[in-house]
Amino acid sequence: MxxxxxxxxxxxxxxxxxxxxxxxxxxxxxxxxVLQEELTAKSGxxxxxxxxxxxxxxxxxxxxxxKDVLQLQFEKQTSDLLAAKTVKIRKEEQDRVQLxxxxxxxxxxxxxxxxxEAQRQAEQGSMQLQGEVQELAIQDWLRQxxxxxxxxxxxxxxxxxxxxxxVYTRHHGNGGTIYYESKRTKHFQPAWLEKFRQDxxxxxxxxxxxxxxxxxxxxEHMGLRDGVWICSxxxxxxxxxxxxxxxxxxxxxxxxxxxxGEKMALLYDYLTGNEFRLQVEAIVEGxxxxxxxxxxxxxxxxxxxxxxxxxxxxxxxxxxxxHGAIRGIAxxxxxxxxxxELPAAEEELPDPDEGEARSALLRAR
Numbered sequence: 414m415x416x417x418x419x420x421x422x423x424x425x426x427x428x429x430x431x432x433x434x435x436x437x438x439x440x441x442x443x444x445x446x447v448l449q450e451e452l453t454a455k456s457g458x459x460x461x462x463x464x465x466x467x468x469x470x471x472x473x474x475x476x477x478x479x480k481d482v483l484q485l486q487f488e489k490q491t492s493d494l495l496a497a498k499t500v501k502i503r504k505e506e507q508d509r510v511q512l513x514x515x516x517x518x519x520x521x522x523x524x525x526x527x528x529x530e531a532q533r534q535a536e537q538g539s540m541q542l543q544g545e546v547q548e549l550a551i552q553d554w555l556r557q558x559x560x561x562x563x564x565x566x567x568x569x570x571x572x573x574x575x576x577x578x579x580v581y582t583r584h585h586g587n588g589g590t591i592y593y594e595s596k597r598t599k600h601f602q603p604a605w606l607e608k609f610r611q612d613x614x615x616x617x618x619x620x621x622x623x624x625x626x627x628x629x630x631x632x633e634h635m636g637l638r639d640g641v642w643i644c645s646x647x648x649x650x651x652x653x654x655x656x657x658x659x660x661x662x663x664x665x666x667x668x669x670x671x672x673x674g675e676k677m678a679l680l681y682d683y684l685t686g687n688e689f690r691l692q693v694e695a696i697v698e699g700x701x702x703x704x705x706x707x708x709x710x711x712x713x714x715x716x717x718x719x720x721x722x723x724x725x726x727x728x729x730x731x732x733x734x735x736h737g738a739i740r741g742i743a744x745x746x747x748x749x750x751x752x753x754e755l756p757a758a759e760e761e762l763p764d765p766d767e768g769e770a771r772s773a774l775l776r777a778r
Contacts, residue, residue, distance in 0.1 A: 414502060414506075418495055418498070418499060421495070421498075422491055422495055425491055425494075426487070426488075426491065429483075429487045433480060433483060433484075437476060437480065440476065444469055444472060448465055448466075448469060451465055547595045547597050547624070547626075547646060548575045548576070548595045550646075551575070551576065551593055551595055551624060551646075551649065552564055552566060552575075552576050554649075554650065554653075555576070555578055555593075555653065558650075558653070558654075559578070559580075559657065561581045561582065561583065562578055562579060562580055562581055562657075563578070563579040563581065564576055564577075564578055565577040565578075565579070575593055575594055575595045576593050577590055577591075577592050577593075577616060577618065578590060578591040578592075578593065578653075578657075580657055580660045580661060580664070582661055582664075587664075588660050588661050588663070588664030588665075589619035589620070589660035589663065589664060590616070590617075590618045590619050590620075591618065591619065591620045591621075591622060591653070591656055591657065591660070592609075592612065592613050592616055592618035592620070592621045592622065593622050593624060594609050594612070594621070594622070594623045594624070595624050595625075596623065596624070596625040596626065596627075597625070597626045598625075598626065598627060599626075599627055600627055601625060601627045601628060601629050601630070603629075605623065605625075606623070606638060606639050606641050609621055609623055609641055610639065610640060610641060613640075613641075619660060620642065620656055620660070621640070621641045621642065622641075622642045622644065622649070622652065622653070622656065623641055623642065623643045623644075624644060624645070624646055624649045625643065625644075625645065626645070626646065628643065628645065629643065634648070634694065634698070635648045635652060635694060635697060636690065636694065637685070637690045640685065642656070644697075647701060648697050648701060650700070651696060651697035651700035651701060652693065652697050654700075655693045655696050655697065656693070659684055659689070659693075663681075663684060
């Protein structure tokens with residue numbers, strides 16, 4: 414920008430100087446013409462000539478003075494013009510930079526908002542997908558474990574929980590219903606219980622089970638809270654078995670003791686009481702402990718089998734290497750071991766599939 418300003422000043426200065434030269438030349442030519450005419454007309458009048466010369470010198474001096482004045486005015490005007498243009502250009506550049514920075518900040522903010530929205534949608538979609546996976550796992554396990562029962566799925570968009578299990582046996586009809594609600598979020602919401610109880614009342618379900626990934630802060634294990642069973646997905650299987658069996662027995666008792674409302678009320682009180690809850694917790698805890706012990710024993714046995722297999726393989730390789738070294742030293746004095754020798758040409762080679770099957774059987778043992 415400074416170079417452009419300097420170039421503009423130089424051009425303007427050169428233009429003004431050229432204009433002044435032309436004007437001075439024109440005026441000088443006119444003066445010479447006048448003097449020549451006077452000299453031609455009054456050649457004999459030396460005094461007039463000298464006077465004219467003096468006048469010419471005076472005019473020349475005036476022109477020189479005028480030239481200096483004009484040069485000073487031009488320099489001043491040029492300086493003022495350059496200063497004004499510099500201020501204008503600086504202001505325009507500052508405004509442009511401010512607009513560019515504002516546009517960049519706006520774009521950055523929009524990108525941040527879009528990123529946050531995308532992250533929120535991704536987390537929401539991931540949480541919904543995880544919840545749907547747990548719902549499907551619950552329904553598939555119930556259908557496989559209780560083929561006689563009816564597992565009704567509550568589809569997306571419909572009011573209610575996730576699935577409703579209607580208990581049936583080979584000797585009894587509808588023995589009650591268990592309503593399942595699946596939650597897979599990071600934090601437990603107490604408002605779930607109120608909504609779930611409302612869904613239970615609308616469906617007229619016998620028992621409600623809330624399967625959640627995050628338990629309430631004051632509950633380490635499954636339990637009954639405000640008439641709703643709360644458990645984790647690991648505890649769900651044992652609790653489902655116990656609750657269904659309790660409904661079957663309750664249905665049998667009601668059928669045998671028909672028209673005896675007092676005993677039915679006692680059974681219902683027992684079913685929803687603290688004693689039954691403690692017994693169910695003990696059964697589920699035992700089931701979970703046995704399942705955990707089974708997994709641990711299976712992992713330990715697999716580790717032991719693998720360790721023994723590696724040890725046997727190491728011993729066999731060491732034995733073969735030692736026998737080969739001794740035979741290499743002693744020669745035929747050491748008898749060959751058939752198990753360490755290649756089969757004869759006329760002998761039938763063993764089937765590789767059969768050998769692999771035998772090795773797999775030995776590893777399994």
